Amino acid sequence: MSEIDWSESEKVVAEEAFGKAYNRETEALISEVRSRAGDISLLEQVWNLHDYLSARRHEIDGKYDYQYSELIFALAALVKQGWLKIEELSGLDKDKRAKIGALARM
Amino acid sequence: MSEIDWSESEKVVAEEAFGKAYNRETEALISEVRSRAGDISLLEQVWNLHDYLSARRHEIDGKYDYQYSELIFALAALVKQGWLKIEELSGLDKDKRAKIGALARM
Numbered sequence: 001m002s003e004i005d006w007s008e009s010e011k012v013v014a015e016e017a018f019g020k021a022y023n024r025e026t027e028a029l030i031s032e033v034r035s036r037a038g039d040i041s042l043l044e045q046v047w048n049l050h051d052y053l054s055a056r057r058h059e060i061d062g063k064y065d066y067q068y069s070e071l072i073f074a075l076a077a078l079v080k081q082g083w084l085k086i087e088e089l090s091g092l093d094k095d096k097r098a099k100i101g102a103l104a105r106m
Numbered sequence: 107m108s109e110i111d112w113s114e115s116e117k118v119v120a121e122e123a124f125g126k127a128y129n130r131e132t133e134a135l136i137s138e139v140r141s142r143a144g145d146i147s148l149l150e151q152v153w154n155l156h157d158y159l160s161a162r163r164h165e166i167d168g169k170y171d172y173q174y175s176e177l178i179f180a181l182a183a184l185v186k187q188g189w190l191k192i193e194e195l196s197g198l199d200k201d202k203r204a205k206i207g208a209l210a211r212m
Contacts, residue, residue: 030149
């Protein structure tokens with residue numbers, strides 16, 4: 001996929017899409033953390049929360065640290081996970097959107 | 107300190123003291139986590155909570171995983187940190203209590 005060219009306007013579209021997905025995912029995470037923390041009454045649940053945060057941090061750090069060569073896969077992952085809608089990528093050319101859509105359905 | 111002998115009744119006193127300190131400290135931790143989580147509105151604060159839990163987990167895992175040879179130090183640390191009162195160790199012999207008290211004041 002690294003041979004795919006990204007126009008300047010497509011880079012803007014991709015960055016905005018990433019920004020939207022990032023905001024949605026981090027808001028959902030904050031909400032989840034507040035909810036889980038509110039239910040804690042045992043030390044074991046504190047450590048479960050710690051494990052959960054370790055996993056989410058690793059995942060989020062990796063997912064949003066993209067390079068253009070991996071952008072198709074990164075955007076497809078966000079669509080698949082529901083953080084982004086394929087319609088929000090309408091500024092990308094047809095081939096890229098088709099690839100992202102296909103990968104997201106895998 | 108490893109040459110100090112612990113009688114069976116002293117072991118019971120020490121274990122009960124550990125249990126009390128452990129309960130107090132874990133209740134305080136749970137309360138702190140609930141309070142911190144309730145204030146979270148930014149992703150950065152989520153990761154701050156994660157860092158805090160990593161540090162506390164490491165500390166608590168180490169502190170309560172004691173061996174009798176290290177018990178004087180472990181109990182002194184708990185007294186110093188306020189999780190245990192020296193009066194709660196009245197079942198220990200005078201020398202041990204004196205050492206624990208001295209270490210706790212360091």
